[in-house]
Amino acid sequence: MTMAAATPGDATGRAGVPVLEMRNITKRFPGVVANNKVNFDVRAGEVHTLFGENGAGKSTLMRVVYGLYHPDEGEIRLNGQRVSISSPSSAIHHGIGMIHQHFMLVDTLTVAENVALGTRSTRGPLTGLDTVAARIVELSERYGLKVDPQALIWQLSVGERQRVEIIKALYRDVELLILDEPTAVLTPTEVGDLFTVLRQMASDGRGLVFISHKVHEVLDLSDRITVLRNGHIVGTLARAEATRERLVEMMVGHQVAAEEHPPRGVVGAPRLVVKDLHVMSDRATDAVRGVSFEVSSGELVGIAGVAGNGQRELAEAIAGLRPPVRGSIRLNDREMAGHGPAAIRSAGLGYVPEERMRDGVVGDFSVAENLLLVDYGSSAYSQLGFLRRGAIRRHCQELVADFNVKTPNLETPARSLSGGNIQKLIMARELSAQPQVLLVAQPTRGIDVSASLYIHQRLVAQRDSGTATIIISEDLDEVMTISDRILVMYEGTIIGSADPRTATREEIGMLMAGVRPSAGQPAAAAPPTSAANPPSTAQPPAPQPPAAPPGGGA
Amino acid sequence: MNQFFTVDVLTTTIASGIALATPFLLAALGETIGQRSGVINLGVDGIMLLGAFSTYYVELQTGNLLLAILAGTATGTLMGVITAFVSVTLKAEQGISGIGVYLFGLGFSSLLFQKLVGTPLPISTLPPVGIPGLDSIPLIGGMFFNQSLLVYLAFLLVPVATFVLNRTTYGLKIKAVGENPAAADSLGVSVALIRWSTVLIGCTFAGLAGAALLMYGGIFQINLTQSEGFIAVALVYFGAWRPVGVMFGSLLYGLVGVVILTWKSLGIIPLSASDLAATAPAVITVLALLFLARRFRQPAVLGRPYEREG
Numbered sequence: 001m002t003m004a005a006a007t008p009g010d011a012t013g014r015a016g017v018p019v020l021e022m023r024n025i026t027k028r029f030p031g032v033v034a035n036n037k038v039n040f041d042v043r044a045g046e047v048h049t050l051f052g053e054n055g056a057g058k059s060t061l062m063r064v065v066y067g068l069y070h071p072d073e074g075e076i077r078l079n080g081q082r083v084s085i086s087s088p089s090s091a092i093h094h095g096i097g098m099i100h101q102h103f104m105l106v107d108t109l110t111v112a113e114n115v116a117l118g119t120r121s122t123r124g125p126l127t128g129l130d131t132v133a134a135r136i137v138e139l140s141e142r143y144g145l146k147v148d149p150q151a152l153i154w155q156l157s158v159g160e161r162q163r164v165e166i167i168k169a170l171y172r173d174v175e176l177l178i179l180d181e182p183t184a185v186l187t188p189t190e191v192g193d194l195f196t197v198l199r200q201m202a203s204d205g206r207g208l209v210f211i212s213h214k215v216h217e218v219l220d221l222s223d224r225i226t227v228l229r230n231g232h233i234v235g236t237l238a239r240a241e242a243t244r245e246r247l248v249e250m251m252v253g254h255q256v257a258a259e260e261h262p263p264r265g266v267v268g269a270p271r272l273v274v275k276d277l278h279v280m281s282d283r284a285t286d287a288v289r290g291v292s293f294e295v296s297s298g299e300l301v302g303i304a305g306v307a308g309n310g311q312r313e314l315a316e317a318i319a320g321l322r323p324p325v326r327g328s329i330r331l332n333d334r335e336m337a338g339h340g341p342a343a344i345r346s347a348g349l350g351y352v353p354e355e356r357m358r359d360g361v362v363g364d365f366s367v368a369e370n371l372l373l374v375d376y377g378s379s380a381y382s383q384l385g386f387l388r389r390g391a392i393r394r395h396c397q398e399l400v401a402d403f404n405v406k407t408p409n410l411e412t413p414a415r416s417l418s419g420g421n422i423q424k425l426i427m428a429r430e431l432s433a434q435p436q437v438l439l440v441a442q443p444t445r446g447i448d449v450s451a452s453l454y455i456h457q458r459l460v461a462q463r464d465s466g467t468a469t470i471i472i473s474e475d476l477d478e479v480m481t482i483s484d485r486i487l488v489m490y491e492g493t494i495i496g497s498a499d500p501r502t503a504t505r506e507e508i509g510m511l512m513a514g515v516r517p518s519a520g521q522p523a524a525a526a527p528p529t530s531a532a533n534p535p536s537t538a539q540p541p542a543p544q545p546p547a548a549p550p551g552g553g554a
Numbered sequence: 555m556n557q558f559f560t561v562d563v564l565t566t567t568i569a570s571g572i573a574l575a576t577p578f579l580l581a582a583l584g585e586t587i588g589q590r591s592g593v594i595n596l597g598v599d600g601i602m603l604l605g606a607f608s609t610y611y612v613e614l615q616t617g618n619l620l621l622a623i624l625a626g627t628a629t630g631t632l633m634g635v636i637t638a639f640v641s642v643t644l645k646a647e648q649g650i651s652g653i654g655v656y657l658f659g660l661g662f663s664s665l666l667f668q669k670l671v672g673t674p675l676p677i678s679t680l681p682p683v684g685i686p687g688l689d690s691i692p693l694i695g696g697m698f699f700n701q702s703l704l705v706y707l708a709f710l711l712v713p714v715a716t717f718v719l720n721r722t723t724y725g726l727k728i729k730a731v732g733e734n735p736a737a738a739d740s741l742g743v744s745v746a747l748i749r750w751s752t753v754l755i756g757c758t759f760a761g762l763a764g765a766a767l768l769m770y771g772g773i774f775q776i777n778l779t780q781s782e783g784f785i786a787v788a789l790v791y792f793g794a795w796r797p798v799g800v801m802f803g804s805l806l807y808g809l810v811g812v813v814i815l816t817w818k819s820l821g822i823i824p825l826s827a828s829d830l831a832a833t834a835p836a837v838i839t840v841l842a843l844l845f846l847a848r849r850f851r852q853p854a855v856l857g858r859p860y861e862r863e864g
Binding site: 068087088089090091092093098100103104105106107108109113114116117118119121125126127168 | 721722723724725726727729730733734736737738739740741742743744851854862
C-alpha cells in the first residue's frame with residue numbers, strides 16, 4: 001500500500017510513536033453531539049481501547065477516522081501529518097483498516113476474492129487470485145489464522161469469518177487497525193484466539209483500537225483504556241491503573257454495585273414443557289433440531305449460546321411466530337405447538353422479542369398506544385369498539401411510573417425513546433398481562449448499565465411472583481448472573497446444562513463452542529441422542545453457515 | 555410436416571433462429587451485467603426502441619450502415635446516463651423508474667417516427683459474412699458461419715462478459731457490489747461508480763440490441779420490439795445471471811420463434827391459431843424459467859439502492 005512509513009515487521013523500533021492523533025474532534029448529528037471535543041491517540045505497538053456504553057460515541061469517533069463521517073471540528077494526524085480523510089478509500093490509502101461489528105464479507109465469493117476486493121492486483125486488470133491465495137497462506141501461517149483461500153464465505157463458521165476479516169487487514173498491511181466490538185459473535189475460546197493474534201499484530205508495531213463495552217475483555221487485551229460517556233472523554237487509564245470497578249464507574253458516571261446472584265425462588269409445577277421440537281430457519285435449514293426442556297413456576301432459566309445456533313427460531317416457535325416442523329410445546333398443560341400468537345398469549349405467555357424496534361413496538365405509535373397493543377380489546381379499555389381514553393390514560397400512567405420508563409409524555413412516539421426505555425416499555429406491556437410463562441430474548445442487548453440492572457431486577461421479581469421465566473441471551477455474564485439454571489444451545493440442540501452457581505465461564509464457554517465436558521470432544525463427534533446433528537463446521541460443503549449472512553439473505 | 559425436415563429448411567431455420575436470438579442476447583447480456591451489480595433495469599424495451607429508431611433514421615438519412623448502428627448504440631448509452639442517474643444517483647425505486655423509461659422510449663420513438671419519417675421505407679441491412687474455411691462446412695457452415703457481423707459480435711461478447719465477471723478486478727467489484735455493497739464500500743470500492751458503469755454498459759448493449767433487431771427485419775414500425783425487451787429481462791433470470799446461460803435462453807427463444815414462423819408459412823399451423831402460436835416462445839421461456847431458475851439465487855441486493863448506514 002502507499003504508506004511511506006516503515007512497514008510493520010521492521011517497525012518494532014517505532015513502538016510508542018503516535019500513529020493516530022485526534023484533537024478536539026466534534027461531530028454533531030441533528031439533536032445530539034455524538035463527539036464533543038474529543039482527544040484520542042494511538043501509539044505504534046499498543047492496543048488502545050475505547051470503552052463506553054452504547055451511544056457513548058465510540059463507533060462515531062472511529063467512523064470519523066475511517067472516513068465514514070466527516071468531523072464538524074477538530075483535526076486528525078497520522079504519523080504526525082495532518083490529514084483529511086474523506087472516504088473509506090482515503091482511509092485505506094492512509095494505511096487504516098477497520099473491522100466492523102457486522103462482517104463485511106461477500107458470502108458468495110471466496111476468501112481470496114474477498115481479500116483481493118478493492119486492492120491493486122499484481123496482474124493489472126486481472127484478479128491474479130493465485131498470488132493473493134499464496135499471500136493468504138503465508139499470512140495465515142505467520143499469525144496462526146487457519147483459513148482456506150478457496151473456501152466460499154458462506155461455508156465458513158463465524159470464527160473463521162472473523163479470521164478472514166483479520167487477514168483482509170493484514171493483507172493490506174494496515175498500520176492502524178480499528179476493531180468495532182469484534183467479539184460479539186465469538187465463543188470465549190475464539191475470543192482468546194483473536195486476542196492472541198491482536199497482541200501479535202501490536203507487537204509488529206501496528207496501532208490497534210479496540211471498541212468494547214465488555215469489561216473483562218477490555219482488561220484482558222488493552223494497554224490503555226479511554227472511557228467515553230455521552231460523547232465526552234471521561235479519562236484515559238493505563239492498564240495497570242484500571243480495575244473493573246473503576247472502569248464501570250467511569251462508564252456509568254456513578255458507582256455501581258456488582259450485581260449479586262439472586263437467591264433461588266420457590267419452584268412449583270412445570271409451566272412450559274417443550275419436547276423434541278424441530279423448527280426451520282428462514283433459509284429452510286433445520287435451525288432447531290430436537291430441543292426438549294421444561295421450565296417451572298418460580299424458575300428463571302437462561303438459554304446461552306453463540307448467535308445463530310437456533311435461539312431465535314426457538315423463541316419464535318414458542319411465541320407462535322414460526323410454526324414448528326414437529327414436536328410439542330405445552331403451556332400450562334395445553335398443547336400450543338402450531339397455534340398462533342394470539343392463542344398462545346391467552347394461554348399465558350408473555351414475550352419480549354429480540355428485535356425490539358422491529359417486533360416489540362410500533363415505532364410511530366405513541367407510548368400509550370404501544371402499551372395497549374395487546375389489551376386494546378379488553379372491556380376495561382374499549383366498549384363497542386370505542387377506546388375508553390380515560391381508563392387507558394390511567395393504566396398507561398401507572399405502567400410508565402411503575403416501570404420507570406423515561407418519556408416526555410404518553411403521546412411521544414416510541415421510536416424516539418432510548419433502547420433501555422423501549423425495553424422497559426415492552427416489559428411493562430408484557431408483564432401487565434400477568435403471564436404465567438415469560439420469554440425474553442436478549443433482555444439487555446444494547447442497553448445501558450442502569451437500565452440493564454433494572455430489567456434484571458424486574459425479571460427476578462417476576463420469577464419470585466411465580467412466573468416461569470426464560471431468558472435467551474448471547475451475553476454470558478447476564479445469563480450467569482440472573483439464571484437459576486443455564487441451558488446451552490449449539491447447532492440447534494441443547495448441548496448441555498449448567499448450574500450458574502457452580503459452573504465457570506470456561507465450562508459454559510466450552511459448551512457454547514460445541515465441546516461436551518465429559519468426552520472433551522466436539523459434540524459433532526458424538527452426536528446427541530435426541531437428534532441427528534451433522535457437524536457443519538467440520539464439513540465445509542454443508543450448506544448451513546451458523547449465522548445469517550451479513551446484509552440479510554435472499 | 556415432411557417439408558420441414560429438409561436440410562435446406564432446417565439450415566435456414568437454425569440460421570435465422572440465431573439471427574433472431576441476437577437482439578435478445580445483446581439486451582440480456584447488458585442486463586446481466588447491470589443486475590450482477592444489483593441494478594435492475596426494466597427500461598430495456600424502451601431503450602431498444604430508441605436504439606432501433608436512431609439506427610433506422612440515420613440509415614435513411616445517410617445510407618451509412620456503420621454510422622447508423624453507432625447512432626443506435628450511442629442512443630443506448632445516452633439512455634444509460636438517464637437510467638443510472640435515476641436509479642443509482644437518485645436511488646429511485648427501480649421497478650417504477652424502469653417502467654418510466656420504457657414508456658418514454660415507446661412514446662418518444664413513436665412520436666419521432668411519425669414526425670420525421672411517416673411512411674415506413676425499408677433500409678438496407680447488414681449482409682451475411684461467411685467466415686472463410688468454416689462457412690463451407692456442410693450443414694454447420696450454413697447454420698452458424700454465414701451471419702452478419704452483429705451476430706458474431708453478440709456471440710463473441712458472451713465469453714468476453716464471462717471473462718470480465720470471473721477473471722478481472724472489475725468483475726469482482728461488480729459481483730461484490732451486487733451481493734454486499736456495504737462490504738465493497740468498506741474496502742474503498744465506490745458502489746455508485748461501479749453501478750453507473752454497469753448501467754451504462756447495459757443500456758449501450760440495449761441500444762445495440764435495438765440496432766440488431768432493426769437489422770433482422772430491415773424496417774422500423776411503431777413498437778417494433780413488441781415488448782421483447784421484457785423477455786430479455788426474463789432471460790437474465792432464465793440464464794441464472796450467467797452469460798452462457800443467457801445465451802442458451804436467447805437461442806431457445808429465437809429458435810422457437812423462427813420455428814413457429816416457418817410452420818406458419820408452411821401451413822403446418824393453421825392461420826386461425828397463428829396468434830396463439832406467436833405466444834409460444836414466451837410461454838416456453840416462462841415455463842423453462844419456472845423449472846430452471848429456482849435453483850439459482852439472484853444477486854442479494856438486486857433492485858435495492860445502496861445507502862451507507864449511519
